[in-house]
Amino acid sequence: MSRRTLAVCASALALLVAAPALAQTGAAAPALPVSLIEIPAVSDQVLSQPITLWVDATDIERRIMSVRQSIPVKQSGPMVLFYPQWLPGNHGPVSPISQIANLQFSANGQRIEWVRNTLHPWSYQVNIPEGVTSLEVSFQWLTPQADAQGRVVMTPEMLNHQWEKALLYPAGYASRNIGFMPRLKLPEGWDYAGALKVEGTIDGYLELEPINLEHLADSPVFAGKHFNRIDLDTSGRSPVYLNIVGDSADMVKIKDEHLQLHRNLVTQADRLFGARHYDSYNFLVAASDRLGGIGLEHQRSSENSVATKYFTDPTATLADRDLLGHEYTHSWNGKWRRPADQMVANFNEPLQNSLLWVYEGQTQYWGLILTARAGLMTKDEALGVMAMAAAQFDTAPGRQWRALQDTTNDPIIQQRRPQPWPSIQRSEDYYREGSLIWLDADTLIRQKTNGRKSLDDFAKSFFGSDDGQWEAAPYTFEDVVSHLNGIVEHDWASFLRERVDAVGPDSHGPMNGFTQGGYRLVFKPEPTGYMAALYKELGRNDFVYSLGMMLNGSNRITSVTWDSPAFKQGLTPGWDIVAVNDKAASSDALKDAIKAAAEGGAPVTLIVKRDDRFRTVTFDYTGGLRYPHLERIEGTPDYLGDILSPKAATPRRR
Structure with missing residues (x-):
């Protein structure tokens, strides 16, 4: 039997057997298929009409989102509907299908029964009667009331709506070939922020621009009663907005000098990458201790939750300082340039994470560097971050048995649940240890070229073409190696594999970046x-x-x-x-x-x-x-200092 065969569960068979009894009470049960139906393979077909999607997010006290859909139907007979399972940016099959309730299907005013695929439980099968051209779907997304139930996405003051958690879509189609007409109803007086443009209103719903499923899932919403929207772009190239929602009105205010640092972040990213891969970009920021924490990347926006004092007392909130820099970097790395094994057809095809030490590791590196270059973090603070990473990974116990490469599987096998012994188990070390690999590469390039070239040149080569293009461009390990060699010749394949595959009792983290950069790891009796x-x-x-x-x-x-x-x-x-x-x-x-x-x-x-x-x-x-501290090695070039310094504008050629 094919692994993709739709198995009819025992409960469905029981419904069939019970159908005459149900009919006697006046509750007729439409026949369910009893044959084994294969989930349709993804083809190049395009869904004939867009799916109309209505999401009512006004029930903020009970934290319930009510969803209605009209899905075009091609023919009668068995039809399979997916609930998205593998969520981009989460790197695993972590969608909250258990929070979906009151799922109902109907057509031409008649109820249609459904059955879940017991081998692929993120999918549902219905039997479409003759003459039906549109399938009506309704359900509620029962969002968490408390952190113990999952991430809180609705509060009396704000909401964070992620479209992929409130929709179904037909199997057999690529996400890019399924059109949607999204509609969103917000509480009275709330403001909206997101990548999708508002085209009007209809029956109290915001009527958002039509878009395909791939980009709809990449276009989340922040909305709230306390709201502030500021244009961060001063170049005139394309809009970049800082959208703030907060637990109170004071939390969304930002002082001019702090605002300038966020504008610097956009400027420094321009100077690093040399191209923008969006038509507009929205930082979605919640200053809240009520909304669940998040830092999630998208092509044209990012979801960010920060401490309630992030804007009112910026010097008191170090923990969130490089969050926006990290998520903004993902617009280039992870969203536009995306590992080839993450380029799946739709959200129910398994992802592979083999290059997360590039996707996340290099983003972790650039996120910190851009934060420092923008002035959101001082040089000493950035060196403090690096010192903590150096100490953690220099002699990490988990390196004795498990390579960094294997931690890229953690979002699938661990799914970010707490661990009893993280120092030996390792958990997603491709972020911070991965960033040390890119520090090693950066300082090596600078050393080999006497400071004339750096990883900045790689960033511009790898991420800086096709200005304005935001359809994903896949890359492989070989592509990364080729672009590194385009900056300076070296055995980059061995360089990278030795660091991501290292394992054993004598294995140490990638520490060369510090000594090449002019610093050494030392321990002192007082913290930085x-x-x-x-x-x-x-x-x-x-x-x-x-x-x-x-x-x-x-x-x-x-x-x-x-x-x-x-x-x-x-x-x-x-x-x-x-x-x-x-x-x-x-x-x-x-x-x-x-x-x-x-x-x-x-x-x-x-x-x-x-x-x-x-x-x-x-x-x-x-x-x-x-x-842990980083101590300067006297008589050596301060490449770390150069790396953390603001990048000057490139003079225009005449």
């Missing part, structure tokens, strides 16, 4: 200013490079590094530290005890509690407090 401020903001107390554990503000252990002193004492996340060397527990008390032990004092002794259990543990550790 960046690390201290970040962890204060996040409520974390870091003892990772001493005892091997992280605490929260309540003295609870939140992570333990594999094979560290804390690990060897049998500690795990979830233990509360009650006392340190006979004193009430606090991060300061623990720091003092670690310092004293390093100077020949008493060992560090903790009383810990979990549920109704108490334990006393003593550490034979005398290494003192250790926090």
Whole structure:
């Protein structure tokens, strides 16, 4: 039997058997197919008419979105409808199909029964009667009420609507060949932001421009009662908007000097890439602690949630500082230039993630660099970010058994669920460790050319053609290597494979970028200013490079590094530290005890509690407090400083 064969489940058969009984009560059940029906293979056919899609998002108190669709029908007989499963930017089969309820099909006023495909449960089969030209669909998307149920996308003040979570589409078609006419109803008085243009209103709904399914799913909406929209583009090339929604009116205000830094981000991206791959671009930003957190890329927009103080007190919010730079970079890397194994026909064809260390890793690199070049982050803050990444991946325990390449499978096999031992399991390290590979490449190019060329030249070569084009352009590993060789000749294939495939007890992270860039990783008894401020903001107390554990503000252990002193004492996340060397527990008390032990004092002794259990543990550790820093190597070029410096405009040729 073909793996794509539609199996009729037992419940469907039961419905068929029960049909006479149902008929006796007046609830006639239209016949369901009992033969094995294959899901249609994707062809080049174009859906005859666009699907009309109505989404009512006004039920904000109950957080329910109500959906209606009219789907054109080509012929009678079995028809398969998909709910999107593999969501771009999520890199896995993570769509919330379990949140769909009250699914109903009808045609010509008559109800049509459905059955789910038990092998491919993101698809439904219906039997279309003779003479039907349009299938009517309705359902509710029961969006989460709390974080434990999934990401919250509706609050009394705002919503984040993602079209692909509120639609069905017919099997057998490529996403680009399915047209949609989207309609969206918002609460009274709310403003709308998104890549799709509003063409008018109809029955209280915003009438949005017609678009195919591929681009509809790439065009999310932010809307809210507290709203601010600002044009960031000053070049006159194409609009770039900063759209802000917030929990309160104050949260959407932005000071002129802070606004200028966001305009700098657009300018620095122009100077890096040399082309824009959008007709307009919308930063969708929620300053909220009520809407669920998100950072998600799209070709012509990005979804971003930031701390409530992001605009009102910018210096107090380090955790979100490079988010917009990262997601904006994705317009070039990941959306326009896209790995070839991500170029699937529709949202129910499995993705492959083999090049996520380019897609996400290089984006992580450019996101930080553009943030620093724009002035949204200082050089010292950016070096603090790099120091933390260097320390994490220099001797990461997970490298003993698992290569970076294999972590590109994590969004599929792990689906971003919490892990008990992330330091040994590894989780999506293609982001931050991947960025270190590109720092290594950047500084190597600069070293080989005495600073005349850099990875900036690769960015312009690889991403900087076809200005205005926003249909995806696929790339392969060989394409990346070829463009690198176009900048400077080197065995780039081996360079990259050695770093993404490295594994074993002596394996270290890609650290050459720091020494080539004029810096070395060192550990000091005090954290960098960046690390201290970040962890204060996040409520974390870091003892990772001493005892091997992280605490929260309540003295609870939140992570333990594999094979560290804390690990060897049998500690795990979830233990509360009650006392340190006979004193009430606090991060300061623990720091003092670690310092004293390093100077020949008493060992560090903790009383810990979990549920109704108490334990006393003593550490034979005398290494003192250790926090990562990047230290300048005197007498070497400061390539990292050059990398982080704003890029000047290229003089025009006369």
